[in-house]
Amino acid sequence: MLFEQLHIIEPILKALKAEGYTTPTPIQQQAIPVVLEGRDLLGCAQTGTGKTAAFAVPILQKLYEQKSEERGFKNIKSLILTPTRELAIQIDESFASYGKYTGLSHTVVFGGVSQSAQVNALRRGVDILIATPGRLLDLIDQRFISLQHIQLFVLDEADRMLDMGFIHDVKKIIHKLPSQKQTLFFSATMPQEIAGLANSILRNPVKVAVTPVSSTVEKITQGVYFVEKENKRSLLIHILKDKDIETALVFTRTKHGADKIAKELNRANIKTDAIHGNKSQNARQRALYNFKNKQIRILVATDIAARGIDVEDLTHVINFELPNIPETYVHRIGRTGRAGASGVALSFCDQEEKVYLRDIHKLIAQSIPVMGDHPYQVIRPSFEETKAGMLKTNNAARPNVFKRPMRQRKWSQ
Numbered sequence: 515m516l517f518e519q520l521h522i523i524e525p526i527l528k529a530l531k532a533e534g535y536t537t538p539t540p541i542q543q544q545a546i547p548v549v550l551e552g553r554d555l556l557g558c559a560q561t562g563t564g565k566t567a568a569f570a571v572p573i574l575q576k577l578y579e580q581k582s583e584e585r586g587f588k589n590i591k592s593l594i595l596t597p598t599r600e601l602a603i604q605i606d607e608s609f610a611s612y613g614k615y616t617g618l619s620h621t622v623v624f625g626g627v628s629q630s631a632q633v634n635a636l637r638r639g640v641d642i643l644i645a646t647p648g649r650l651l652d653l654i655d656q657r658f659i660s661l662q663h664i665q666l667f668v669l670d671e672a673d674r675m676l677d678m679g680f681i682h683d684v685k686k687i688i689h690k691l692p693s694q695k696q697t698l699f700f701s702a703t704m705p706q707e708i709a710g711l712a713n714s715i716l717r718n719p720v721k722v723a724v725t726p727v728s729s730t731v732e733k734i735t736q737g738v739y740f741v742e743k744e745n746k747r748s749l750l751i752h753i754l755k756d757k758d759i760e761t762a763l764v765f766t767r768t769k770h771g772a773d774k775i776a777k778e779l780n781r782a783n784i785k786t787d788a789i790h791g792n793k794s795q796n797a798r799q800r801a802l803y804n805f806k807n808k809q810i811r812i813l814v815a816t817d818i819a820a821r822g823i824d825v826e827d828l829t830h831v832i833n834f835e836l837p838n839i840p841e842t843y844v845h846r847i848g849r850t851g852r853a854g855a856s857g858v859a860l861s862f863c864d865q866e867e868k869v870y871l872r873d874i875h876k877l878i879a880q881s882i883p884v885m886g887d888h889p890y891q892v893i894r895p896s897f898e899e900t901k902a903g904m905l906k907t908n909n910a911a912r913p914n915v916f917k918r919p920m921r922q923r924k925w926s927q
Contacts, residue, residue, distance in 0.1 A: 515538060529612050541565055548722070554716045557698065565670075570612050574613045574616055577591055591641050592643070595687060596644065603799070620642035621640045636653070666695065736861070738871065738882045743866070762831070763825070828849055829857060831846055835862070840873040
């Protein structure tokens with residue numbers, strides 16, 4: 515199927531072609547017609563599925579097709595609510611790319627920076643607003659933003675809103691919206707509170723579910739290193755000395771840990787920066803810009819800061835620490851292997867994290883191969899560990915995971 519078959523208008527088709535997009539992803543195929551019909555939508559989709567275009571393209575088309583006099587005075591007609599600054603900026607960039615020939619205006623508001631530039635953009639008038647909850651409520655309270663003309667409302671990454679403690683702010687914002695509107699609700703997972711919120715705001719929605727949470731891992735080459743906690747940083751440096759790792763996103767649990775790892779990698783002459791909630795907005799954007807443009811090879815991130823990071827051709831994800839929630843593992847490694855590409859995901863597992871690894875194996879319904887040939891390996895893995903990944907001690911007997919795979923490989927068991 516091509517985008518033309520979804521009855522996309524020429525100005526948007528032209529922009530999509532300029533971006534190199536001709537074939538819609540499964541969620542785009544299912545969601546775009548529903549949104550164009552004016553139906554509410556409940557989408558269960560995780561990162562890397564093309565979710566942003568699934569709502570951005572039809573929103574742009576619907577607003578563009580309104581009569582010119584309706585677009586003349588620029589009240590905010592569409593609100594996209596998203597949990598993090600990075601994701602908000604990414605969505606704003608997508609609207610800029612897909613809507614470049616529509617004449618529709620958009621802006622993004624988020625906290626952590628001065629509000630003056632954002633207020634000036636709002637005063638000029640915008641059709642589409644992308645916002646994080648806290649800054650949006652601040653600007654509403656200051657009467658810089660009115661939501662009374664909203665026609666299309668998107669709640670993106672609803673489960674992350676819950677994780678970050680934004681759910682009460684989200685409910686406040688929903689109460690300020692007009693009762694007559696079209697609502698698009700997206701979440702990678704559907705915990706009870708999120709499902710209840712969806713039921714309360716959606717009217718007879720069409721449900722779209724694509725890419726079950728465990729299936730993202732199928733096209734990604736994975737490996738796990740059993741290593742003592744105190745040797746993890748040395749192992750990371752050892753792995754990253756291989757220049758065939760073009761770029762790597764390294765995940766850690768804490769902000770302090772991210773800074774410490776970045777400092778040690780730089781000391782080892784591996785160009786690295788860290789991104790987390792304690793960094794200023796300018797510092798976070800600079801680090802992300804340098805990573806995307808390959809001025810640095812390595813970006814160390816916490817889970818919340820990394821939500822929404824979309825880097826083309828990211829070759830490797832490294833879990834310096836395994837997450838205690840198995841779905842988070844899938845979200846992390848989904849940063850590579852995007853848009854049909856392949857990728858590599860490596861994980862470090864110490865004694866305390868073995869229970870997390872078992873939970874991950876259950877979720878993805880497969881065992882992650884154990885990488886045994888490294889200077890810091892645990893000499894005597896348990897029977898369970900060996901059985902889980904079939905420990906490889908002969909380097910020639912396994913694929914080189916440092917090379918970016920050109921196609922999906924099957925690990926020998």
